[in-house]
Amino acid sequence: MRLAIGGAALALAAALGLAPGAARAGLFDDEEARKAIVELRARVAALDDQAKLHATTSASELAALNTQLTEQLAGLRRGLLDLNNQLEAMRGELARLRGNDEQLARDIAEAQRRQKDIAQAFDERMRKLEPIKVAIDGTEVMVDQNEKKAYDDAIAAIRTGDFDKSVNLLGTFQRRYPAGPYSDSARFWYGNALYGKRDYKEAINAFRNFVTAAPEHPRAAEALLALANSQAEMKDPKAARKTIEELMKAYPASEAAQAGKERLASIK
Incomplete structure (x- = not known):
């Protein structure tokens, strides 16, 4: 950034129509020239300060943005991990419920078979008792x-x-x-x-x-x-x-x- 500002000063001097060596010698003899140089230097310093401030502000914003993005990414990763854990838990619960449903179906079938056997045995006993x-x-x-x-x-x-x-x-x-x-x-x-x-x-x-x-x-x-x-x-x-x-x-x-x-x- 300093090189850019220095280049800008030389370019400004060239724009004023002065060669580097001749300008330095003539300016000290001419009050107007000295004022111009002082003004030019002030402008260059202002531009340099502005460039520094801009660079500093941009870096800070980028750092803040980077920190923010990093935190958001970490949050997203945690959220994704939580969702994955919840999904696994839901899969486990679904498997358990399916197992329970299958066991319940088997229990119902067994109960129905036993009920049928009991009913048949009861009917058989009743037939033996009926006149x-x-x-x-x-x-x-x-x-x-x-x-x-x-x-x-x-x-x-x-x-x-x-x-x-x-x-x-x-x-x-x-x-x-x-x-x-x-x-x-x-x-x-x-x-x-x-x-x-x-x-x-x-x-x-x-x-x-x-x-x-x-x-x-x-x-x-x-x-x-x-x-x-x-x-x-x-x-x-x-x-x-x-x-x-x-x-x-x-x-x-x-x-x-x-x-x-x-x-x-x-x-x-």
Whole structure:
């Protein structure tokens, strides 16, 4: 900057039409020239001061601007870092929520499966407890499934010839279901099971109880014939003949009455 100002002074001197050496010699003799030189020097000094001030002010502004930009850049970097951290946190939270959603979906599916299994098991138990329709000696009735199974087990024992087992099962059945739909049939088959195990005395009591309790039962006539046969096995022909007469009188059109009539000839 100083070189520029010095150059400006020389240029000004040249503009005044003075050579460097001649100007210096002539000016000291001429008052006007000295004034011009003083004025010129003042102007040059002013220009130099102005240039210095301008340079100083520009550097300060640039430094301030640079500081400001640096701070702004640092702030932007911090903001970008914060945003990046927030983004990573949001990604982690999203992954966690997705994992929770997947686990929740699995939990819901498992709960639904368990609920379905429980409902099916409950329905199955209810079906086992619900009465079912069966035909007992020609009559359709609703019966408890457990009662039906107990009755069927006892009859199955008779069919296989296991009369001891059948007597025990039917005895238990009558105590457990004394007024159930199978009660009359149970008494009838209980008498037959006793007859099968050759316990004729108890068979007589069972058949008599059956006929007394259910005289209109489809098997009542058959029970009287079995009663007469039990009496005959007990060597009591008089009682046997009397029972057959009772059979023919009470149920004259039954097959059991016809069979009893034929049986009379062999009872002595």
